[in-house]
Amino acid sequence: MHIDLFGSLPLIVIWLALGAVGIAIQAFVRDNTRLVFGYYAGTLVLTAVLALITASHKGQTFEGMITVGGFANYFDVLFCGAGLMAMFAARPYLQREGAELDEYYTLLVSAVTGMMLMAHANNLLVLFIGIELMSISFYVMAGFLRTNIRSVEAALKYFLLGAFATGFLVYGMSLVYGATGSLQYDAIAKVIAANASPFPMLLAIGGVFLAVAMSFKIAAFPFHQWAPDVYEGSPTVVTAFMSTAGKAAAFSAFIALFTALMPSSSVMTPQFQQMLAVVSAITMLIGNITAISQQNVKRMLAYSSVAHAGYLLMGIVANSADGHSAIVFYVTSYVFMQLGAFVVVGVLERGNEHYLQLSDYAGLAKREPVLAFVMSVFMFSLAGIPPFAGFFGKYLLFVSAIESGHTWLTIVAVFSSVVSAYFYLGLIVKMYFTESSTEHLPTSTGLAGVTLAVTTAASIVMGLFTSQLLSVFGTWW
Amino acid sequence: MGVVALLAALFAPLVGAIALLFIDREQTKAIKVVALVTTVGTFVASLFLLPAFDASTASMQFVIDLPWITSLDAGFRIGIDGTSILLVLLTTLIMPIALLTSWTPITKSVKEYYVLMLVLQFGMTGVFMALDTFLFYVFWELILIPMYFIIGIWGGKDRIYAAIKFFLYTLVGSLLMLVAIIWLGLAAKAAGIGFTADLMKLRMIGPSIPMDVQMWLFFAFGLSFFIKVPLFPLHTWLPDAHVQAPTAGSVILAGVLLKLGTYGLIRFNLELFPQSSAEFAEPICAFAVIGIIYGALVAMVQTDIKKLVAYSSVSHLGFVVLGIFSLTVEGVQGAVIQMVNHGLSTGMLFLCVGVLYERRHTREISQYGGITSVMPKFAVLFAIAMFASVGLPGLNGFVGEFLTLLGAFRSPFLGSWTYAVISASGVIFAAVYLLWMYQRVMFGTNDNPANKHLRDLSRIEYWQLVPLAALIIWIGVAPRTFMDLSEQSVRAVVSKVEHFKFGNHAH
Numbered sequence: 001m002h003i004d005l006f007g008s009l010p011l012i013v014i015w016l017a018l019g020a021v022g023i024a025i026q027a028f029v030r031d032n033t034r035l036v037f038g039y040y041a042g043t044l045v046l047t048a049v050l051a052l053i054t055a056s057h058k059g060q061t062f063e064g065m066i067t068v069g070g071f072a073n074y075f076d077v078l079f080c081g082a083g084l085m086a087m088f089a090a091r092p093y094l095q096r097e098g099a100e101l102d103e104y105y106t107l108l109v110s111a112v113t114g115m116m117l118m119a120h121a122n123n124l125l126v127l128f129i130g131i132e133l134m135s136i137s138f139y140v141m142a143g144f145l146r147t148n149i150r151s152v153e154a155a156l157k158y159f160l161l162g163a164f165a166t167g168f169l170v171y172g173m174s175l176v177y178g179a180t181g182s183l184q185y186d187a188i189a190k191v192i193a194a195n196a197s198p199f200p201m202l203l204a205i206g207g208v209f210l211a212v213a214m215s216f217k218i219a220a221f222p223f224h225q226w227a228p229d230v231y232e233g234s235p236t237v238v239t240a241f242m243s244t245a246g247k248a249a250a251f252s253a254f255i256a257l258f259t260a261l262m263p264s265s266s267v268m269t270p271q272f273q274q275m276l277a278v279v280s281a282i283t284m285l286i287g288n289i290t291a292i293s294q295q296n297v298k299r300m301l302a303y304s305s306v307a308h309a310g311y312l313l314m315g316i317v318a319n320s321a322d323g324h325s326a327i328v329f330y331v332t333s334y335v336f337m338q339l340g341a342f343v344v345v346g347v348l349e350r351g352n353e354h355y356l357q358l359s360d361y362a363g364l365a366k367r368e369p370v371l372a373f374v375m376s377v378f379m380f381s382l383a384g385i386p387p388f389a390g391f392f393g394k395y396l397l398f399v400s401a402i403e404s405g406h407t408w409l410t411i412v413a414v415f416s417s418v419v420s421a422y423f424y425l426g427l428i429v430k431m432y433f434t435e436s437s438t439e440h441l442p443t444s445t446g447l448a449g450v451t452l453a454v455t456t457a458a459s460i461v462m463g464l465f466t467s468q469l470l471s472v473f474g475t476w477w
Numbered sequence: 478m479g480v481v482a483l484l485a486a487l488f489a490p491l492v493g494a495i496a497l498l499f500i501d502r503e504q505t506k507a508i509k510v511v512a513l514v515t516t517v518g519t520f521v522a523s524l525f526l527l528p529a530f531d532a533s534t535a536s537m538q539f540v541i542d543l544p545w546i547t548s549l550d551a552g553f554r555i556g557i558d559g560t561s562i563l564l565v566l567l568t569t570l571i572m573p574i575a576l577l578t579s580w581t582p583i584t585k586s587v588k589e590y591y592v593l594m595l596v597l598q599f600g601m602t603g604v605f606m607a608l609d610t611f612l613f614y615v616f617w618e619l620i621l622i623p624m625y626f627i628i629g630i631w632g633g634k635d636r637i638y639a640a641i642k643f644f645l646y647t648l649v650g651s652l653l654m655l656v657a658i659i660w661l662g663l664a665a666k667a668a669g670i671g672f673t674a675d676l677m678k679l680r681m682i683g684p685s686i687p688m689d690v691q692m693w694l695f696f697a698f699g700l701s702f703f704i705k706v707p708l709f710p711l712h713t714w715l716p717d718a719h720v721q722a723p724t725a726g727s728v729i730l731a732g733v734l735l736k737l738g739t740y741g742l743i744r745f746n747l748e749l750f751p752q753s754s755a756e757f758a759e760p761i762c763a764f765a766v767i768g769i770i771y772g773a774l775v776a777m778v779q780t781d782i783k784k785l786v787a788y789s790s791v792s793h794l795g796f797v798v799l800g801i802f803s804l805t806v807e808g809v810q811g812a813v814i815q816m817v818n819h820g821l822s823t824g825m826l827f828l829c830v831g832v833l834y835e836r837r838h839t840r841e842i843s844q845y846g847g848i849t850s851v852m853p854k855f856a857v858l859f860a861i862a863m864f865a866s867v868g869l870p871g872l873n874g875f876v877g878e879f880l881t882l883l884g885a886f887r888s889p890f891l892g893s894w895t896y897a898v899i900s901a902s903g904v905i906f907a908a909v910y911l912l913w914m915y916q917r918v919m920f921g922t923n924d925n926p927a928n929k930h931l932r933d934l935s936r937i938e939y940w941q942l943v944p945l946a947a948l949i950i951w952i953g954v955a956p957r958t959f960m961d962l963s964e965q966s967v968r969a970v971v972s973k974v975e976h977f978k979f980g981n982h983a984h
Contacts, residue, residue: 380622385618385621385622386614386615386618386619387615387619391615391618392546395611395655395659396549398655398656398659399549399659399662399663399672402656402659402660402663403663407656407660410656410659411653411656414652414653414655414656415649415652417648417652418645418648418649418652421644421645421648422641422645425625425641425644429629429637429640429641432626432629432630433629433630433636433637433640434637466545466546467544467545467546467547467548470546470548471547471548474548
């Protein structure tokens with residue numbers, strides 16, 4: 001068996017850092033969160049650098065089970081970056097809540113490792129391992145405030161529903177395997193493209209099951225119901241991480257998996273596209289319309305996260321290189337703006353239940369001008385108003401959807417964007433246009449300030465570099 | 478020189494806004510001075526466009542074309558022609574005046590206010606200069622954010638409602654425009670020149686799009702502009718926004734923001750979709766005429782001066798739309814000059830309302846009466862603004878309204894003189910509501926004790942109004958100075974529409 005060691009460096013390094021060295025450090029050094037924090041931050045930086053170095057080294061290894069280079073490496077960098085930002089935000093948050101244990105960082109890095117496997121997967125089993133590694137880390141992280149009943153409830157709910165989704169995933173995989181005779185993406189694609197499966201019905205059902213499982217992971221209708229409860233109950237810094245990087249990881253797998261399942265020559269592709277288009281349309285409508293009536297900011301952002309899964313699905317529906325580039329671009333900007341927004345919520349809240357209401361944000365611009373400013377940047381960006389990053393991603397998604405003949409979907413997206421503007425603006429109204437009713441709580445951002453600075457800057461200037469990013473993406477498909 | 482002036486006029490406000498960020502927020506005086514100097518400097522820079530501008534050509538001048546998103550051929554493309562130069566100058570003129578009106582009334586969050594004002598100017602100038610659909614859209618939406626905050630933070634009692642309504646109305650229109658922009662780009666791709674946002678290329682593609690598709694694109698662009706204008710029945714955001722906005726906000730809304738819509742109609746709807754423009758000229762003019770009459774009638778029954786002026790805008794902008802969709806040289810020329818006129822005269826009316834409001838903190842007409850006796854200087858300038866708005870010959874309003882009516886009367890596309898005749902009655906109504914308002918506020922006996930000792934205009938107020946009054950008289954007496962600038966551009970647009978409607982041999 002030939003192993004492309006150079007290409008697999010990012011995966012191998014993070015694996016060893018986590019599995020061998022990380023465990024050893026925790027075994028011998030007790031309760032030194034600062035050391036563990038520094039160690040894992042270093043690990044993520046190193047992995048991201050290695051992913052950048054090996055990005056142009058494209059190929060497959062481990063008998064074709066792993067893809068290296070190209071877009072998988074871009075996602076590595078994104079996951080590591082999101083992980084770092086989440087770590088910076090988590091430290092002051094967990095210290096304030098009195099829940100900082102060094103295991104938190106281990107879990108976070110193991111989630112990142114799972115995400116990287118998902119992006120690198122070229123085989124259904126590798127995908128499965130990646131998804132499980134990420135999800136199980138998330139289950140534990142969701143319940144990390146273990147004396148807080150809402151956190152524990154979120155973890156349990158997430159675990160039960162996640163297990164259910166895993167059932168669909170494995171069942172779908174087995175059906176696809178039965179219908180095509182392979183677990184490798186490219187081998188599956190070959191059979192489907194030639195319309196040569198002896199069991200087209202099984203293949204179709206398997207494909208639908210895989211779509212169901214992925215819809216769970218990205219929180220798309222009708223499998224989105226877990227998301228608001230879990231996102232609301234989990235510690236905010238965990239929500240910030242799993243609703244962004246987790247979604248990006250699911251989309252990286254979604255792209256690779258459905259490129260294989262929907263080759264243009266397959267007779268099933270139009271039906272799949274249609275099914276996903278309907279899911280996409282309903283997801284964005286449900287997410288945005290439900291968000292309007294939310295009084296809890298965290299829950300509102302959770303529904304907004306559902307809606308964004310709907311927008312992102314447009315790129316899968318388009319089923320083209322442009323569509324996939326659009327997803328990668330949009331999901332990147334989404335990671336910045338949504339993560340930043342949750343971090344602001346995390347800085348302001350107390351004990352996972354206080355100061356989370358919309359009314360608590362009244363007059364925030366007076367009390368915390370900087371936090372109010374960055375929050376409004378995130379809100380405008382999430383609403384897709386230029387010149388912020390969210391607009392450029394949306395534009396790219398719209399282009400790809402219209403080009404693939406889904407103008408109606410774009411028009412639905414347009415109207416749901418208007419709906420979304422209403423609640424994003426609602427928060428700005430509270431912060432800027434109304435007077436404060438609650439007493440002034442002293443807040444300190446601490447390390448989270450780094451995260452906020454990075455996410456704000458990215459949300460503002462990312463649009464300027466659209467061309468450069470796209471030309472990088474363009475070389476991958 | 479032209480290119481430098483163009484860049485300076487566009488970017489100076491942005492530079493000023495960034496500079497303001499570095500001034501301590503307690504230094505309100507310094508903030509105001511820097512902002513004012515920026516806008517005055519921008520105005521002076523924009524004046525340098527005039528000597529460099531060649532009025533004998535319809536083509537775009539001082540064009541800058543830099544790549545931005547190459548794969549979608551969206552670029553930083555700016556330039557101006559005869560239509561946009563007037564509107565750029567109007568913008569740069571109105572802004573320092575708007576800042577002067579804010580000098581004393583704005584005391585809350587001074588720094589944010591001036592930063593937003595300058596960003597607003599950047600966006601508005603950008604809209605008038607953009608020669609790229611993508612860039613145009615970015616500027617178009619960029620305007621929403623500062624205006625939303627200006628209404629929402631420094632506005633009146635119902636400011637939140639007004640701000641959200643303003644934002645969502647505009648957003649509905651503009652997002653559909655975004656879909657149309659993408660579709661146009663794809664039409665260019667289908668025509669073999671690749672996906673593009675380059676307006677100059679799209680102008681050639683536009684007319685070749687089959688009518689069944691072109692119609693939808695026409696309305697997707699049109700809806701966005703009709704909301705902004707606003708055309709009846711899409712006008713309901715306007716009275717709220719106007720009444721709730723602080724004086725400077727109203728001046729900018731009336732002076733510049735509404736023109737973004739009418740400018741867009743000429744720049745995009747007429748130039749890109751000539752066949753659809755000809756096809757739908759009649760229904761659109763019908764709505765314009767309804768707007769003229771409706772706006773005037775509603776203005777007549779207002780008891781709040783600011784609301785009255787706001788509804789008069791609905792009526793006046795109806796003339797602009799009528800002129801544009803008469804699709805004649807007279808009509809479109811009249812529309813262009815009427816845009817400038819409305820900016821000057823309605824802007825000035827709002828300033829006058831602001832002057833009264835600053836003294837009495839009420840805008841109810843019944844609270845006033847006999848103000849002339851205590852504020853003689855104000856009375857003269859208020860009268861000039863009022864008469865300009867009525868359309869008195871010798872002042873600017875007459876020129877624009879006369880030309881648009883003439884255009885509507887002779888238009889081969891409308892084919893009926895009824896549009897012109899009914900609209901002309903709007904001029905009469907305007908005389909009724911404005912003169913009546915002026916009479917109730919300024920004449921009669923000054924018997925309200927609160928009005929006995931009102932100060933006349935301060936020096937700052939006086940110098941806000943005088944330049945506008947001078948321009949109002951200038952355009953009224955010698956409109957050629959301004960209309961020569963736009964004539965070739967207007968002729969080119971109109972002949973393009975005529976070409977597609979009647980073939981080569983018409984005229």
